[in-house]
Amino acid sequence: MESGKNQKFIKPPIKVLLAKPAIDGHDRGIFVLARAFRDAGMEVIYAGLLPTPEEVVDTAVNEDVDVIALSLLNGAHMTAFKKVMDILKKRGINDIAVVGGGIIPDEDKPKLEKMGVTGNFGPGTRLDVIIDHVTKRALEVRELRKNEYK
Amino acid sequence: MQNSFYEEKVSQIQKSFKIDEKYERWKNSTLADWNKKTGYREKNYTNSSDFKIKELYTRGDLPENLDEVLGMPGEYPYTRGVYPNMYRGKLWTMRMFSGFGTPEDTNKRLKYLISNGETGLSIAFDMPTLYGYDCDNPRAEGEVGKCGVNVSSLADMERIFDGIDLSKISTSMTINAPAAILTAMYFVLAQKKGVNLDRISGTVQADILKEYIAQKEWMYPPEAHIRLIRDMLVYSTENVPKWNYISVSGYHIREAGSSAVQELAFTLADGFYYIDTGIDAGLDVDKFAPRMSFFFNSSINFFEEIAKFRAARRIWATVLKEKYGAKNPRSMQLKFHTQTSGYTLTWQQPLNNIVRTTIEAMAAVLGGTQSLHTNSYDEAWALPTDEAVKVALRTQQIIAEESGIADVIDPLGGSYYVERLTSEMEEAVYKYLDEIEKMGGILNAVKKGYIQKEIAETSYRKQLRIENMDDIVVGVNKYVEEDEKPINILKIDEIAEKNQVKRLKELKTKRNNEMVSRSLDRLRDAMQDEKVNLMPYIMDCVRNYATIEEISNVGREIFGEWKEPKIY
Numbered sequence: 188m189e190s191g192k193n194q195k196f197i198k199p200p201i202k203v204l205l206a207k208p209a210i211d212g213h214d215r216g217i218f219v220l221a222r223a224f225r226d227a228g229m230e231v232i233y234a235g236l237l238p239t240p241e242e243v244v245d246t247a248v249n250e251d252v253d254v255i256a257l258s259l260l261n262g263a264h265m266t267a268f269k270k271v272m273d274i275l276k277k278r279g280i281n282d283i284a285v286v287g288g289g290i291i292p293d294e295d296k297p298k299l300e301k302m303g304v305t306g307n308f309g310p311g312t313r314l315d316v317i318i319d320h321v322t323k324r325a326l327e328v329r330e331l332r333k334n335e336y337k
Numbered sequence: 338m339q340n341s342f343y344e345e346k347v348s349q350i351q352k353s354f355k356i357d358e359k360y361e362r363w364k365n366s367t368l369a370d371w372n373k374k375t376g377y378r379e380k381n382y383t384n385s386s387d388f389k390i391k392e393l394y395t396r397g398d399l400p401e402n403l404d405e406v407l408g409m410p411g412e413y414p415y416t417r418g419v420y421p422n423m424y425r426g427k428l429w430t431m432r433m434f435s436g437f438g439t440p441e442d443t444n445k446r447l448k449y450l451i452s453n454g455e456t457g458l459s460i461a462f463d464m465p466t467l468y469g470y471d472c473d474n475p476r477a478e479g480e481v482g483k484c485g486v487n488v489s490s491l492a493d494m495e496r497i498f499d500g501i502d503l504s505k506i507s508t509s510m511t512i513n514a515p516a517a518i519l520t521a522m523y524f525v526l527a528q529k530k531g532v533n534l535d536r537i538s539g540t541v542q543a544d545i546l547k548e549y550i551a552q553k554e555w556m557y558p559p560e561a562h563i564r565l566i567r568d569m570l571v572y573s574t575e576n577v578p579k580w581n582y583i584s585v586s587g588y589h590i591r592e593a594g595s596s597a598v599q600e601l602a603f604t605l606a607d608g609f610y611y612i613d614t615g616i617d618a619g620l621d622v623d624k625f626a627p628r629m630s631f632f633f634n635s636s637i638n639f640f641e642e643i644a645k646f647r648a649a650r651r652i653w654a655t656v657l658k659e660k661y662g663a664k665n666p667r668s669m670q671l672k673f674h675t676q677t678s679g680y681t682l683t684w685q686q687p688l689n690n691i692v693r694t695t696i697e698a699m700a701a702v703l704g705g706t707q708s709l710h711t712n713s714y715d716e717a718w719a720l721p722t723d724e725a726v727k728v729a730l731r732t733q734q735i736i737a738e739e740s741g742i743a744d745v746i747d748p749l750g751g752s753y754y755v756e757r758l759t760s761e762m763e764e765a766v767y768k769y770l771d772e773i774e775k776m777g778g779i780l781n782a783v784k785k786g787y788i789q790k791e792i793a794e795t796s797y798r799k800q801l802r803i804e805n806m807d808d809i810v811v812g813v814n815k816y817v818e819e820d821e822k823p824i825n826i827l828k829i830d831e832i833a834e835k836n837q838v839k840r841l842k843e844l845k846t847k848r849n850n851e852m853v854s855r856s857l858d859r860l861r862d863a864m865q866d867e868k869v870n871l872m873p874y875i876m877d878c879v880r881n882y883a884t885i886e887e888i889s890n891v892g893r894e895i896f897g898e899w900k901e902p903k904i905y
Contacts, residue, residue: 212553266479
């Protein structure tokens with residue numbers, strides 16, 4: 188796979204929902220990512236501030252996204268990311284990838300991975316690293332969908 | 338067409354500078370020859386505000402009317418400081434922003450800081466509190482006590498300030514959407530402790546405009562919050578003379594990604610909006626302007642920050658005097674709190690953050706701050722540990738008492754570079770103010786999303802500069818180490834949330850619920866009449882131990898909620 192910023196060769200473009208699924212107004216990072224994903228050729232939807240985990244999943248399903256990218260800087264990731272994962276699981280959705288980022292202590296990362304939230308990028312991560320990861324996960328779930336339809 | 342007030346200011350500043358022939362000669366001969374011979378470091382020399390930075394500043398960079406634009410310390414236009422004796426009179430207040438877990442955890446931290454020489458208190462609230470939700474709201478799950486202390490009712494405030502004499506120490510509260518409620522709690526708490534309201538001092542942030550711009554913590558549409566600000570302004574002007582009813586904040590605007598000049602321009606525009614609010618409420622500007630305070634960020638470009646603080650004072654004084662006709666010198670004195678930049682702290686090699694904070698704290702002191710919070714080195718990881726916060730406090734004490742920096746008033750005054758930067762900052766801010774005025778004022782600009790988009794744009798450009806190595810961040814894009822060792826971080830005990838929820842449940846059975854609902858009903862009625870000052874009604878609710886969410890919900894019912902304009 189080509190690395191970094193240019194994913195424009197992927198058709199249709201990868202569709203990402205960016206969301207902060209809790210009471211958290213720190214949106215600098217998510218706006219930077221929105222721009223970076225778009226510049227990389229992805230289609231980006233921002234869930235707005237203060238969506239509930241249910242609203243996040245609803246939007247993801249209605250918009251038929253490949254990836255949900257969750258960001259929290261308020262320390263609530265273990266609860267809020269889990270809620271999103273639980274709802275996906277309950278509804279039997281396994282073809283939407285979930286990635287995370289924010290202020291996430293190292294010890295929480297394996298727990299989030301186990302839940303199915305990958306990436307879990309911290310401050311100072313390069314944009315191309317995040318873009319690569321999102322792309323990888325998106326292509327994985329697309330593969331999954333293809334097999335499902337067979 | 339006649340120039341607007343701000344256009345006139347821009348033209349005055351531009352006219353005060355002439356081309357410096359000596360510098361031009363030197364640059365084109367001596368410097369150019371030398372560079373040719375020895376080579377030079379290729380770099381785009383700019384600062385966050387996108388000013389072009391020269392390699393040398395000379396006498397020609399001083400404005401021709403230098404004495405006039407500088408003034409003397411404690412004299413108009415206060416470029417050199419608001420007090421005649423500055424830190425020889427009194428050191429800045431060392432005020433560490435603190436709060437986590439339960440009220441007891443925070444009470445312990447406050448006492449720890451006081452015992453280590455802190456001279457003012459500053460309370461950080463958790464997210465549910467900041468948005469006006471109680472700890473038992475389902476949305477608050479997992480967030481109680483995480484980003485600050487949880488306050489659901491007056492009972493929590495009583496525990497936070499247990500054993501602390503409110504007449505002896507000033508308190509700053511970082512609270513915005515529910516600012517009127519927390520202010521009411523603090524006032525009622527003082528009364529219950531037997532301290533008269535004219536003896537308490539402190540600051541409530543309350544600056545809602547910058548919430549829509551940057552921090553994004555609101556409850557109602559802007560007009561409703563502005564009414565509440567008016568009510569706090571009027572109530573404390575009349576009853577709590579030493580209370581700063583607002584702290585107009587650039588800090589969050591900067592953290593959200595703005596440049597230094599954007600931080601200053603948008604903050605001052607907000608400040609002028611609140612001045613208009615007071616005047617519209619029928620008050621004389623000289624009655625309430627003296628108690629308006631400010632809060633700025635100090636970031637890593639040392640001289641740019643110093644120039645920003647000096648320009649802030651000069652612009653505020655000039656506009657208050659010339660545009661608003663203020664006569665009381667105290668109305669013209671811009672007093673401010675500073676916090677070092679959280680954004681510049683790196684997760685990588687966290688001890689380096691001590692050095693960053695030191696540079697930023699020095700800029701704040703050289704810029705003449707009235708109080709200062711220094712960030713702890715572990716804050717890109719979590720809320721700070723006792724150990725980290727002590728180093729941060731000691732950083733201030735070393736600057737104050739070892740370095741000699743505080744011995745002289747405005748020691749950089751007259752520096753060719755600093756004076757030129759101060760004027761450039763001033764000019765660029767006036768241009769923004771003019772633009773905002775022409776858009777129909779700051780509230781309109783915010784509702785249109787213009788200000789938010791400006792910030793998002795700057796923030797994205799900044800990130801790209803880091804990725805392209807145009808801006809270096811040590812440990813992040815240069816001098817990177819592969820093995821980052823984890824550091825010891827503060828963990829918020831999950832039990833904090835359970836305890837808070839349990840307490841709130843108990844409170845609701847113990848308090849007089851009839852009194853609670855009656856005071857809430859009276860508040861509801863008062864809210865329907867735009868002219869009524871809501872502060873006494875909110876104080877009544879608080880006194881009866883109505884919760885923050887119960888009080889906020891009355892507002893949500895009457896004023897409705899707010900949806901952000903599309904920024905991205």
